[in-house]
Amino acid sequence: xxxxxxxxxxxxxxxxxxxxxxxxxxxxxxxxxxxxxxxxxxxxxxxxxxxxxxxxxxxxxxxxxxxxxxxxxxxxxxxxxxxxxxxxxxxxxxxxxxxxxxxxxxxxxxxxxxxxxxxxxxxxxxxxxxxxxxxxxxxxxxxxxxxxxxxxxxxxxxxxxxxxxxxxxxxxxxxxxxxxxxxxxxxxxxxxxxxxxxxxxxxxxxxxxxxxxxxxxxxxxxxxxxxxxxxxxxxxxxxxxxxxxxxxxxxxxxxxxxxxxxxxxxxxxxxxxxxxxxxxxxxxxxxxxxxxxxxxxxxxxxxxxxxxxxxxxxxxxxxxxxxxxxxxxxxxxxxxxxxxxxxxxxxxxxxxxxxxxxxxxxxxxxxxxxxxxxxxxxxxxxxxxxxxxxxxxxxxxxxxxxxxxxxxxxxxxxxxxxxxxxxxx
Amino acid sequence: xxxxxxxxxxxxxxxxxxxxxxxxxxxxxxxxxxxxxxxxxxxxxxxxxxxxxxxxxxxxxxxxxxxxxxxxxxxxxxxxxxxxxxxxxxxxxxxxxxxxxxxxxxxxxxxxxxxxxxxxxxxxxxxxxxxxxxxxxxxxxxxxxxxxxxxxxxxxxxxxxxxxxxxxxxxxxxxxxxxxxxxxxxxxxxxxxxxxxxxxxxxxxxxxxxxxxxxxxxxxxxxxxxxxxxxxxxxxxxxxxxxxxxxxxxxxxxxxxxxxxxxxxxxxxxxxxxxxxxxxxxxxx
Numbered sequence: 001x002x003x004x005x006x007x008x009x010x011x012x013x014x015x016x017x018x019x020x021x022x023x024x025x026x027x028x029x030x031x032x033x034x035x036x037x038x039x040x041x042x043x044x045x046x047x048x049x050x051x052x053x054x055x056x057x058x059x060x061x062x063x064x065x066x067x068x069x070x071x072x073x074x075x076x077x078x079x080x081x082x083x084x085x086x087x088x089x090x091x092x093x094x095x096x097x098x099x100x101x102x103x104x105x106x107x108x109x110x111x112x113x114x115x116x117x118x119x120x121x122x123x124x125x126x127x128x129x130x131x132x133x134x135x136x137x138x139x140x141x142x143x144x145x146x147x148x149x150x151x152x153x154x155x156x157x158x159x160x161x162x163x164x165x166x167x168x169x170x171x172x173x174x175x176x177x178x179x180x181x182x183x184x185x186x187x188x189x190x191x192x193x194x195x196x197x198x199x200x201x202x203x204x205x206x207x208x209x210x211x212x213x214x215x216x217x218x219x220x221x222x223x224x225x226x227x228x229x230x231x232x233x234x235x236x237x238x239x240x241x242x243x244x245x246x247x248x249x250x251x252x253x254x255x256x257x258x259x260x261x262x263x264x265x266x267x268x269x270x271x272x273x274x275x276x277x278x279x280x281x282x283x284x285x286x287x288x289x290x291x292x293x294x295x296x297x298x299x300x301x302x303x304x305x306x307x308x309x310x311x312x313x314x315x316x317x318x319x320x321x322x323x324x325x326x327x328x329x330x331x332x333x334x335x336x337x338x339x340x341x342x343x344x345x346x347x348x349x350x351x352x353x354x355x356x357x358x359x360x361x362x363x364x365x366x367x368x369x370x371x372x373x374x375x376x377x378x379x380x381x382x383x384x385x386x387x388x389x390x391x392x393x394x395x396x397x398x399x400x401x402x403x404x405x406x407x408x409x410x411x412x413x414x415x416x417x418x419x420x421x422x423x424x425x
Numbered sequence: 426x427x428x429x430x431x432x433x434x435x436x437x438x439x440x441x442x443x444x445x446x447x448x449x450x451x452x453x454x455x456x457x458x459x460x461x462x463x464x465x466x467x468x469x470x471x472x473x474x475x476x477x478x479x480x481x482x483x484x485x486x487x488x489x490x491x492x493x494x495x496x497x498x499x500x501x502x503x504x505x506x507x508x509x510x511x512x513x514x515x516x517x518x519x520x521x522x523x524x525x526x527x528x529x530x531x532x533x534x535x536x537x538x539x540x541x542x543x544x545x546x547x548x549x550x551x552x553x554x555x556x557x558x559x560x561x562x563x564x565x566x567x568x569x570x571x572x573x574x575x576x577x578x579x580x581x582x583x584x585x586x587x588x589x590x591x592x593x594x595x596x597x598x599x600x601x602x603x604x605x606x607x608x609x610x611x612x613x614x615x616x617x618x619x620x621x622x623x624x625x626x627x628x629x630x631x632x633x634x635x636x637x638x639x640x641x642x643x644x645x646x647x648x649x650x651x652x653x654x655x656x657x658x659x660x661x662x663x664x665x666x667x668x669x670x671x672x673x674x675x676x677x678x679x680x681x682x683x684x685x686x687x688x689x690x691x692x693x694x695x696x697x698x699x700x701x702x703x704x705x706x707x708x709x710x
Contacts, residue, residue, distance in 0.1 A: 215512060282549065284545055284547055284549040285549055285551060285552075287507060287510065287543075287545065287549075288543075288545060288549045288551070288611065288614075289551070289562070289566065290507065290510060290538065291505060291507055291538050291542060291543035291545075291615075292538065292539070292542070292562060292563035292566055292567070292614065292615070292618060293535045293536065293537075293538040293539030293563060293566065293567045293618060294535070294562075294563070294566030294567065295535055295566070298566045299566075302551075302562070302565065302566060303551050303553075303562075306551075306553035306554070307551065307552055307553045309553060
């Protein structure tokens with residue numbers, strides 16, 4: 001075909017019947033000047049080309065929605081009759097579970113009748129997976145909303161982050177004006193920070209050993225030990241540190257002792273996740289690095305870990321999330337305190353989980369409020385840490401889109417017109 | 426971690442080390458010549474390569490051809506001590522770079538690999554580094570100062586035939602390039618450390634024909650400055666790029682060995698061995 005002006009395509013069906021040869025030598029002219037144009041002869045402006053209506057094969061249609069809705073409704077009715085009327089069972093949860101099971105069964109049955117058995121099985125599996133996902137979201141939203149709902153109305157923002165609990169007296173009606181959880185915030189941050197600083201390098205080094213260096217029996221032994229360690233009940237970690245360091249008088253009850261107990265918990269979980277992440281790094285990258293004359297430690301440091309960077313950050317986040325709410329190991333180590341103690345090395349130190357532990361069962365409503373406030377602060381800290389860590393782990397990979405000047409001064413050269421002396425050709 | 430022994434089972438070679446006359450660790454000069462002498466290789470005790478003696482001439486392109494599993498890649502990896510990275514790998518024989526035994530006492534693998542670079546079958550730029558950082562990676566790893574890094578990046582990328590395409594996007598990540606560009610980036614990265622020999626293990630097998638041609642042009646361009654040893658399954662490619670050719674073959678239940686080696690025209694035009702003739706004319710393998 002010749003390069004025709006846009007409007008001609010529409011008239012294709014009428015043109016193609018024998019009139020094509022006459023058009024062949026003509027230049028592509030604007031459609032207004034079509035002297036020998038046999039398609040009607042009128043110089044009509046280019047009509048908009050009609051696109052076919054797009055469809056999505058496999059999209060959810062009215063029939064599918066109807067099947068699901070009908071299944072849900074009839075399951076509800078059926079289970080209601082059976083559950084409450086015939087068997088006189090009680091309880092909402094049991095009803096919900098039965099309703100869901102009936103819904104699945106009816107969906108499968110209905111779909112297999114209306115459409116096909118394989119489609120029905122596929123759909124039921126899909127519903128199960130969707131349910132799991134939605135359930136998780138629901139649980140998280142519920143927890144966050146519940147804690148927020150219970151905590152926020154009683155919070156005095158001016159006191160929460162600036163006052164400790166040294167003036168705590170449950171009988172005081174204006175208690176929350178001058179009592180906060182500052183000592184616990186400081187304690188938790190210090191303990192978690194120290195545990196992370198001690199535990200994460202250790203964990204990454206162990207993972208590197210397991211994946212890059214160790215071979216055979218030794219590595220297998222280490223891996224088994226790490227796995228066993230991740231099964232250590234957290235209270236055992238606390239007792240361990242207590243009996244080794246505090247009972248023997250080496251350390252006081254202190255934030256540092258608490259962080260040691262937290263390391264015991266942090267270490268195996270971070271190690272295992274980092275190991276899995278490192279294993280995914282293609283071995284071709286290691287070979288490429290070695291073939292450039294890099295020593296092995298360089299290969300790990302400059303190629304393997306940066307490649308796995310985002311996964312390593314995730315591993316660290318999981319570890320921090322694991323320890324930030326740990327309560328049991330702190331009981332024997334940090335011990336808890338109502339007074340601000342910013343020095344983690346000596347004396348009892350507060351921690352948010354300990355505040356929650358000691359106040360939740362209190363008789364006075366104001367103490368329960370404090371427990372919920374501590375829970376709220378704890379959740380917020382975790383959230384902020386996650387957002388920060390995600391942000392910092394992603395800044396580097398954003399560069400892939402467009403060329404941008406980097407902080408590296410080596411790169412800055414390319415934005416200056418500097419002549420190259422040596423011609424390589 | 427690496428289990429490399431110079432004295433494995435049966436055919437114990439006469440000279441594993443100590444053949445190099447100058448024992449110093451100092452390699453010098455531009456392109457280098459490699460002499461492999463009686464090279465054997467084992468994987469977990471199984472002999473896969475036996476008695477390969479081959480000279481790879483300075484500033485020439487030598488192609489290693491042969492069917493799969495005949496030990497070409499293993500031989501190539503022995504030439505820059507990448508063989509010993511594989512667990513359970515052993516070898517015997519000597520490999521000399523300009524007369525210096527790279528397996529001799531006191532020779533370090535890192536030093537050797539800096540002089541004998543390698544390009545792999547699958548393009549493998551470092552994904553966490555930008556294009557420029559990829560080119561400079563070798564220098565950074567071995568803590569060699571490079572003089573002007575900007576010049577080196579441009580020179581290396583130009584040699585690899587990639588400069589014009591990427592000069593405005595040096596800050597992008599290496600993974601953002603197409604497959605053929607990535608492979609040329611890997612070549613630039615290998616060239617940036619100024620090796621004397623460049624080993625290429627089927628560098629084009631994952632690439633489209635256009636990229637393949639670009640890389641073949643690159644090989645011809647760089648051959649003056651660096652000796653090239655290339656493993657390829659593509660007969661036309663071997664004919665197009667190489668000056669010398671070595672035909673490897675592993676006959677039934679036997680380890681791989683060199684059947685015939687010589688000038689490329691001879692190997693393809695007038696081989697002395699019938700098996701070579703059959704292979705280069707596509708009659709088996």
